[in-house]
Amino acid sequence: MKTPPIVTPQEWEAARERLLVKEKEITRARDALAAERRRMPWLAVEKRYEFIGPEGRASLLDLFEGRRQLIVYRAFFEPGVHGWPDHACDGCSLVADQVAHVAHLNARDTTLAFASRAPQPDIARVKARMGWSMPWYTMTDEFDVDFGVDEWHGTNAFIRDGDSVFRTYFINNRGDEAMGGTWSYLDITALGRQEEWEDSPEGYPQTPPYEWWNWHDAYGDAELSQERLAEVAAAGTVTDRPSGGRGTAGCC
Template sequence: MKTPPIVSPQDWEAARQELLVEEKQLTRARDALAAKRRRMPWVAVEKTYEFEGPGGRVSLLDLFEGRRQLIVYRAFFEPGVFGWPEHACRGCSMLADQVGHIAHLNARDTTLVFASRAPQPEIERVKERMGWTYIPWYTITDDFDTDFGVDEWHGTNAFIRDGDRVFRTYFINARGDEAMGSLWSYLDMTALGRQEAWEDSPEGYPQTPPYEWWNWHDAYGEEAEPAQGWVDQTRRGS
């Protein structure tokens, strides 16, 4: 293995600062792409879809759990998939391992669920084995996977609702799924984005000051208010 040059700390920092310029450009480009996603047209979901959950049959609308946005990852765990019945697909399992605590998504009025064709007892068993108990995981019972481009390959679909009307807003698959799992990657693919005041969003979109809505994952709730000490700290930039 041919290594890069070994340099002084000063030269290393100079090289890092040079590369940081490109990293900042990438960050701004990613923000601009997310802004374009927020301006994507929506398509109405006219068909009725049903899933099997831990509590029985539920609709696509039910998956929102009362929130405004829904993200559905199609995970391959079913007969015919490598690993069955002990494991889900290796790639889908790696993505599940990356998923952060969903309470932060929920705090942005967004629900994340996984969906597979495996029966619920098998899903619950593999969730327990792999430590994925925090991920809501449903069984596909109809043409949902075919209709939304995930019948033969994994993918992440984003939806939004207006009352009882559901709309598809975006779709990411293939290598795009590599980045999924963090709070920010999920919010950046949604129609409403991170919902922070610095974002370039259409007029009237919900937005709050950055940082101030952040909380410990066990401290969110309808009555939760930003702690003044935390607000003061974030406004100082420390």
């Protein structure tokens, strides 16, 4: 193994600063790309799809769980796939292992769900074994064919207006590698992170960064949420978010 040169602390810091310039360029480019996603046209989903979940039959609209946005990852866990019946495929399992606590997505009016062709008892068993908590449904029709995930994994984003559902974005292949974190999921949605620093169309929902962030077990607890807001207010506000500015609390 041919290693890089060994340098002094000053030389190491100078090398890091040179790379940091490029990293910030990538961050700003990623923000600009997400802004373009929020301006993507919407595709009406007019066909009725049916899934089976822990509570029985469910429509695509049901998968939203009452929220405005839905992200569906097509995971390969079913007869004929490597790992069956003890595991989902290696790659889809790696994706599932990386999923952050879904409460943070839910706080942004967004639901994440997985979908496979495995029966619910098998899904429940593997979720328990692997410690996965995201909603996971059984496909029963052509959903995977119609949305480009019948032969390969992929992530579809949807939004609803009342009972009308629209497809807003789709990624697959290496695009799925970045998924798992709350921010990566929100960045592919039509509404984005919904924070004030984002470049979004007029009228899109936005709130100050940090103020909506919470412990995953406190979003539904009014007392804890108010305590969190008070702490944020006392610490000060975040400025210049896209450029990597820091709040007075010194985090992020």
